[in-house]
Amino acid sequence: MATSGSGPSTPQLARIPHFPAAPAPQPVTVPDGPSAGWYSAIPTTQPIAFITIDDGWTKVPEAAALLKAANVPVTLFLEINAIKSDPGYFTALEQAGATIEAHTISHPELKGKSYAFQHNEICGSADQLGKLYGRRPVLFRPPFGDKDATTLKVVHDCGMKAAFFWKETTDKGIVRYQAGHAVKAGDIILMHFRPAFVDDFLAVLQAISQAGLTPARLEDYIA
Numbered sequence: 001m002a003t004s005g006s007g008p009s010t011p012q013l014a015r016i017p018h019f020p021a022a023p024a025p026q027p028v029t030v031p032d033g034p035s036a037g038w039y040s041a042i043p044t045t046q047p048i049a050f051i052t053i054d055d056g057w058t059k060v061p062e063a064a065a066l067l068k069a070a071n072v073p074v075t076l077f078l079e080i081n082a083i084k085s086d087p088g089y090f091t092a093l094e095q096a097g098a099t100i101e102a103h104t105i106s107h108p109e110l111k112g113k114s115y116a117f118q119h120n121e122i123c124g125s126a127d128q129l130g131k132l133y134g135r136r137p138v139l140f141r142p143p144f145g146d147k148d149a150t151t152l153k154v155v156h157d158c159g160m161k162a163a164f165f166w167k168e169t170t171d172k173g174i175v176r177y178q179a180g181h182a183v184k185a186g187d188i189i190l191m192h193f194r195p196a197f198v199d200d201f202l203a204v205l206q207a208i209s210q211a212g213l214t215p216a217r218l219e220d221y222i223a
């Protein structure tokens with residue numbers, strides 16, 4: 001039962017689509033080698049899409065109840081500096097179906113930086129998230145989606161499997177498409193912890209539903 005005042009409103013809850021059950025996952029195998037995989041979408045024909053939520057600065061109180069009501073998996077790429085004021089906020093989201101993955105300590109531009117610099121930011125964030133939440137991340141998103149060959153090598157060396165860009169972005173309740181006007185099978189959708197979190201999340205759910213897709217867990221698709 002949501003605490004009075006901290007849950008989504010009844011009209012907001014009414015905007016949550018009903019999704020068909022997600023199919024049994026058919027994971028992609030990350031290529032063997034010295035570098036992590038890099039994906040903007042998961043190559044699949046299964047009718048699924050992936051919701052990812054970055055950073056963690058704005059902690060709207062409705063998020064956990066909204067996620068629980070929607071009953072869909074989401075992946076959180078959390079920045080240590082953004083979450084350290086209130087790590088427990090994200091524990092509640094984990095309990096509502098989120099999986100926590102890495103997004104650096106201080107959100108720097110990584111592209112062009114040294115191996116040591118990138119190692120500190122990438123491994124350091126995975127180590128700290130592992131300590132905070134009891135599960136060490138296996139996925140990574142570089143700040144701003146910017147990476148170079150060193151980034152993918154460091155992600156691999158830090159014990160993670162893959163790093164991610166995206167196909168759609170969401171802000172102020174609007175989903176923006178890089179190509180076309182609909183979410184496609186396997187697309188990775190980006191949103192952030194922002195003041196419009198509730199509207200952003202509902203817009204993402206509706207875009208996935210209108211495309212005839214169901215949210216799936218990104219971790220289930222990376223072998």
Ligand SMILES: [Zn+2]
Pocket residue numbers: 054055079103107142143144
């Ligand atoms: Zn970010």
